[in-house]
Amino acid sequence: MDQRHDDNHCSRIGNKKIMLKHMSYELNDRILCKYGDLYYEGKIVNISTNADGRVFRVHYQGWHKRHDVDIPEQQSKQLFLPYTAENLARTKTELENARLERKRKSTCKNASAANANTSTNASSASPVVTPRRDVNIIVQYYGCLPQSLRDILEKDRDAVIHRRLLAKLPAMYTIDVIIYEFLNSLRIDVTKKGDKLIVFFDDDVSSSRISDLIRSCQMITDYFNLMLGKMLLYPPERDQYQSELLRLRLSNLNDAEDSKERPHLGSTQLPDNSIPVRHTSVYGLPHLLRFFNSLTEKSEGMSVDSGPLLALKVITSELVDFLNENREKYFSVRRDYEPQE
Numbered sequence: 001m002d003q004r005h006d007d008n009h010c011s012r013i014g015n016k017k018i019m020l021k022h023m024s025y026e027l028n029d030r031i032l033c034k035y036g037d038l039y040y041e042g043k044i045v046n047i048s049t050n051a052d053g054r055v056f057r058v059h060y061q062g063w064h065k066r067h068d069v070d071i072p073e074q075q076s077k078q079l080f081l082p083y084t085a086e087n088l089a090r091t092k093t094e095l096e097n098a099r100l101e102r103k104r105k106s107t108c109k110n111a112s113a114a115n116a117n118t119s120t121n122a123s124s125a126s127p128v129v130t131p132r133r134d135v136n137i138i139v140q141y142y143g144c145l146p147q148s149l150r151d152i153l154e155k156d157r158d159a160v161i162h163r164r165l166l167a168k169l170p171a172m173y174t175i176d177v178i179i180y181e182f183l184n185s186l187r188i189d190v191t192k193k194g195d196k197l198i199v200f201f202d203d204d205v206s207s208s209r210i211s212d213l214i215r216s217c218q219m220i221t222d223y224f225n226l227m228l229g230k231m232l233l234y235p236p237e238r239d240q241y242q243s244e245l246l247r248l249r250l251s252n253l254n255d256a257e258d259s260k261e262r263p264h265l266g267s268t269q270l271p272d273n274s275i276p277v278r279h280t281s282v283y284g285l286p287h288l289l290r291f292f293n294s295l296t297e298k299s300e301g302m303s304v305d306s307g308p309l310l311a312l313k314v315i316t317s318e319l320v321d322f323l324n325e326n327r328e329k330y331f332s333v334r335r336d337y338e339p340q341e
Contacts (some may be wrong), residue, residue, distance in 0.1 A: 025056060025076060032081035033058050033071070034090055038098055039081055039091045043204055062186065063202050096314055144296055144317075146324055149289055152331050156286035160234045165337035167237075169244055171284025171332045175224060178285065179265060181218050182322045188213065190265070197265070214265070216315035221266035221280050224291045228279045232290045236340055248277045285323065285330040292320065 025031065025044055033042040045068070046057035054073040059065060071079055081087045145153070159165040173181075183190055188210065189200040201210055224232075231246055267276055295316075323330065 008200065023076075023080075023082060023260075025073075025080065030083040031058070032083055032087055033060065034079045034081075035060065035069075038094055040095070041083075041088070041091070041206065059204055061206065062209070092161075099314070099317060145289060145292060145320060148327060149320070149324055152286060152327060153248075153289050153293065155333055156289075156329075157234070159333055159337050160236055164236070164340045165333075166240055166340050167284065167286060167337055168338050169240065170282045171336060173284055175221070175280035175283055175285075175288050176278070177267070178288065178330060179221065179322070180318075181326075182319055183213065183217065185322060186213070190214070212311035213315055216312045217265045217319075218267070219312055220291075220316065220319070222276070223295070224283075224288065225266055225276055225279045226290060228283065228287065231294055232287055244279075244282055245277060248279070248282070284336065285327070286336075289323070292316070 027044055027047050029044045031044065032039040033041050034040075039062075041061040042058045043061065044056045045059045048055045048057070048070075050072075052072060052074065056071050056073065056076065057068055058071055058274070059068050068077065128293075154165075160167075160174060180190065185201050187205070191198045191200075199214060229241060229245065264282060
């Protein structure tokens with residue numbers, strides 16, 4: 001990228017000031033472009049001219065093209081940052097902090113509204129006690145669920161514990177399918193060729209973003225498969241789980257072709273060289289939400305300094321948003337449950 005010295009300009013990411021020299025940008029240059037109060041990854045996809053000079057059309061990475069913006073070159077000093085590893089790392093940190101702050105405010109608002117309703121309905125002579133689990137909702141960790149998804153957890157618990165129903169297996173929308181549809185919503189297509197994953201994605205999505213997405217989805221899949229039988233089931237579901245576990249193990253032993261054809265992002269082999277049981281190919285949204293709820297509790301106090309854990313935190317948050325947007329598609333008590341035998 002060509003540079004020309006001109007007047008210095010000061011930009012800020014978070015609390016850090018960055019002194020920049022005016023830069024000349026060209027077609028297809030990758031940049032960090034300011035939108036609101038934050039910087040996002042972008043690319044100059046067109047350059048036009050008018051009476052005042054050049055105008056850059058910027059496409060934000062991963063956004064629909066309707067969000068493309070035209071920015072006059074004279075404003076680039078205020079709105080652009082060079083696409084460097086240091087600037088990119090700071091930008092990602094600021095975006096993550098902003099996301100968590102929005103979720104914190106949203107969750108606090110929901111918790112306040114719930115407490116207000118409780119206060120209205122309670123007797124004036126009786127103190128209002130906030131359940132401990134409602135307090136924990138306010139703390140932001142992996143997979144912190146909005147109230148609308150917590151409502152699904154409550155309906156799921158009521159169906160199994162009080163109405164003596166069991167989830168139909170396999171679910172109409174299994175966790176494997178849900179994760180693939182989540183990736184497809186980001187314009188990412190994943191197919192399997194033997195034991196290899198083939199990933200197709202648009203040019204405006206960075207390879208690091210793809211790597212974080214795939215690795216995080218693999219971690220979610222593997223963790224769920226390991227945790228389901230140990231921590232995520234209600235007592236009435238144990239017999240059903242054991243029957244399904246036996247069926248899945250037999251499928252592994254028989255090397256069933258139909259299971260190979262279904263989408264799956266988890267590990268194909270465990271450290272002891274055994275083949276993992278693919279519970280994600282059977283269970284659906286309610287059990288995935290139970291997993292996120294458990295992950296929220298277990299990650300309290302966990303350091304997120306490492307790259308994979310930070311990526312998992314960000315991707316899980318995006319997946320939860322996707323589940324919330326599509327919750328009516330993926331969950332129905334009438335459709336997804338049947339009487340216990």
